[in-house]
Amino acid sequence: MRLVGVVDADLARADGVAKEFNCRAFGSLEQLLRTHIEVQAASVAVPTVHHLTTSRALMDAGIDVLVEKPIAATLAEADEMVALAKKLARIAQAGHLERFNPAVRATVPLITKPMFFEVHRLSVFTPRSLDVDVVLDLMIHDLDAVLSFVNSPVREIRAAGIPILSDKVDIANARVEFESGCVANFTASRVSTERVRKLRFFQPRQYISIDYGRQDVMVFTVGTGKGEPSANPEIKVFKPQAEQEEPLRAEIRSFLQSVRTRNNPIVPLEDGRRALATALEILSQIQQHTLKVGAPAL
Numbered sequence: 001m002r003l004v005g006v007v008d009a010d011l012a013r014a015d016g017v018a019k020e021f022n023c024r025a026f027g028s029l030e031q032l033l034r035t036h037i038e039v040q041a042a043s044v045a046v047p048t049v050h051h052l053t054t055s056r057a058l059m060d061a062g063i064d065v066l067v068e069k070p071i072a073a074t075l076a077e078a079d080e081m082v083a084l085a086k087k088l089a090r091i092a093q094a095g096h097l098e099r100f101n102p103a104v105r106a107t108v109p110l111i112t113k114p115m116f117f118e119v120h121r122l123s124v125f126t127p128r129s130l131d132v133d134v135v136l137d138l139m140i141h142d143l144d145a146v147l148s149f150v151n152s153p154v155r156e157i158r159a160a161g162i163p164i165l166s167d168k169v170d171i172a173n174a175r176v177e178f179e180s181g182c183v184a185n186f187t188a189s190r191v192s193t194e195r196v197r198k199l200r201f202f203q204p205r206q207y208i209s210i211d212y213g214r215q216d217v218m219v220f221t222v223g224t225g226k227g228e229p230s231a232n233p234e235i236k237v238f239k240p241q242a243e244q245e246e247p248l249r250a251e252i253r254s255f256l257q258s259v260r261t262r263n264n265p266i267v268p269l270e271d272g273r274r275a276l277a278t279a280l281e282i283l284s285q286i287q288q289h290t291l292k293v294g295a296p297a298l
Helices: 011-021 029-035 048-060 075-088 102-110 134-150 247-261 269-293
Strands: 005-007 024-026 041-044 064-068 092-095 116-122 154-162 171-178 183-189 196-203 206-211 216-222 235-238
Touching (some): 005 029, 011 024, 024 029, 029 048, 041 048, 041 247, 064 247, 075 269, 102 206, 102 216, 116 134, 134 183, 134 196, 134 269
Parallel strands (some): 005 024
Antiparallel strands (some): 206 216, 216 235
């Protein structure tokens, strides 16, 4: 496959990207679809409110899509997108990048019965993605990862959050309890003085720590198991081999492989819908908490 072109309403920006990657620049999706019928797959990276209309136009034209997170602005839109992909037999992948992080991929075979998660995703403030709350901007990455690890329905959500430098929620904390009994605490901030992306969880006789940024995993096991002895002789430490690869490259490579083989993507739209549903419920709980404590309405 080859890169046919880039579409951007800002044609000057499209031209700049096209020159860098030796492809065509288009000022509209309609122009691309009208002049290049050979397009087979596309990455949808427009503002969230346009995900459905853009994806619909592409899938109607017979094009497979990789839709950035969150896949839609509402659950109704997400459901329409899922139904459309099924009806048209299109490959449609949700753009949850951390699933392709080498550390996450190395962790999946180690999962037995996760019971408690502590997750932190902190970022310095930038004017990027201020059309959505921090839950849909940052926390949703971790929601998707944990939901895939636990593989159990959500039982209860409690959350709190506040705006700091924008009119949206900039820092949030959520406690999610699953039907399996697992509990996960999430903290996300885009007004931090440092950048932190860590996920840690406990399962029977084991503690696993993931550093998204360093793309590595540390496993601490009580009793017999793989690894080297630690300061405590009853605890062994093991660092699984994580095959280093840029997550975005891995995500696109996986998507294109699904396009070629017509096999289901690793992160189907249904997973994106599940993460969106959880994120929207967290935002609802934040709103309720705000009203309960008498803070200004968001």
